[in-house]
Amino acid sequence: MSVDSQAISLVRSSFKSVAAVEDGPERLARTFYSILFARSPETREFFPAAMDVQRDRLVGAIAHVVERLDESDAILEYLAQLGRDHRKYGVTDEHYTAVGNALIEALETFGGAEMWTDEVDSAWRNALAIISAAMMDAANAEDGPPAWSATVIECRPVIKGVAVVRLQLDQTMQYRAGQYVSVQVAARPRMWRYLSPATPYDGTGVLEFHVRQVTGGWVSPVMVNQTAVGDTWVVGSPIGALGIPENSKDLLMIASGTGVAPLRAQILELIRRGNTRKVQLFYSGQHPCDLYDLPHLWKLAEKHPWLTIIPVSEEDENPWWHTEPEPLPPIGMARRIVGKVGKVVTSFGDWAGYDIQVVGSESMVNSTKFRLRAVGIDVDTVRNDPTY
Structure with a gap:
């Protein structure tokens, strides 16, 4: 340039x-x-x-x-x-x-x-x-398709306002674990929304998205509440700089809510590669129930000692509408910590020498970077994709 x-x-x-x-x-x-x-x-x-x-x-x-x-x-x-x-x-x-x-x-x-x-x-x-x-x-x-047609093969609510949607692409699309794609649904033509696959590319053409309903949003309420098996979505080309670094540094991953999806995809890709480097994932949300993927992450950590999961929630209690009991951590897994995720992360150390990724809302990313800067981390090296 x-x-x-x-x-x-x-x-x-x-x-x-x-x-x-x-x-x-x-x-x-x-x-x-x-x-x-x-x-x-x-x-x-x-x-x-x-x-x-x-x-x-x-x-x-x-x-x-x-x-x-x-x-x-x-x-x-x-x-x-x-x-x-x-x-x-x-x-x-x-x-x-x-x-x-x-x-x-x-x-x-x-x-x-x-x-x-x-x-x-x-x-x-x-x-x-x-x-x-x-x-x-x-x-x-580029000689690939300008966009991919995809058929919904599963839509599963996990908590109020969040659904896991699995799609079968009409042809495979290669992407790096950690990237995101633009998505359009038939009910909202020309309204593209960005979603991150929660699983790595495996050649089958199956994508999994974790979709949160945004209050006042045009598209996400349709995706979460009106999606049915057999629906057709359109998916654009992969974008984004997140992904497994080529260096050998240990990894610090910090996620909030559905922001866990691109980090989870990377963890699954690391498992596939036979990873040995240390990976620490701080998985956060407003309430305990926002950590909807915690049982799956615990199972991964039980099988792979290099992976540590630290659950964090800002509130200690769930909202009134969530009545399911909180899952108990398996033996050896960290218990949930109450507090702001940035403050919790930096209470564990200064994280010098780690490759750091942060995924979540703009306010969560900025506040976490502020905390990391306070313990001496050069936040220009902290990776997060644009939040627009």
Whole structure:
């Protein structure tokens, strides 16, 4: 990636000036889509009728790329993944040009003449050209399907508002344990949601997702409450940087709720590889019942001494609507600890020398990183995928 340091600085500072303005990111996104749809009306069919989630996702994606423009290998791989995933929309090279031009016009409109100098304009055009090229090259080089059709073979509620859904793909899709995919259900066309497979690739074409219903959400309530065996879902290409590191470091995994899925997939992949390195998983939730996958994880830990499971909940009691008894840990397994997961994790030590992954809500990830920083961990080395 040949964006020089001065250009990267201009791109970052101009984008941060947008983010610093009240409602700035939302206004930028609205302006961008208004311009895009006016200049290239055919692109409107790529997006859902309700654009609120899509606007947030756009700003999150831009922020993620802008902050990592100087991380050439990592950001180029991320952009390649996005390019392959965007094939599901039917995006062409001309659409990438239209998107770049619309974003430039939106930024210029938002920033005004004082911010949008010739130097800033040139820096953005150079960066967007490289970004578009990386995505287009990856998309054009891909010979697999633009998306996979999948049939629901099981939908099992595990607690209120959470379901385990298993799908059979129409053809196999290779992915790394820890990655995530975009998913669309028939009842919500063009509304894609990101889910992480909870099992590693095994060549059978079966995917397992752990889906939590989001209050006020458009898609997750349908996935959790209305999915039936035989339904057809559409699945996009795998994305994400999480996964088993190539180094030999011991692993610290920190998960909240359904965030356990990509970490569980990695643990199962490690078992398949005959792992010997130490793996410590802190599995957390608001209530004890949120640790719905704990019995399965305990069984894995009983068979594989290198795996340690530490259950954590912020509350000691379950909500009134959950009446099932809490499972008791097998002999030798850690008992559940009450507290914030970041505080609990750092009470065990400073975790120096571990490869660390954190998966959960944005607030959980940020608070856990704050605690890790306080014990001396360089949080730039803590891995988590974007939370948009």
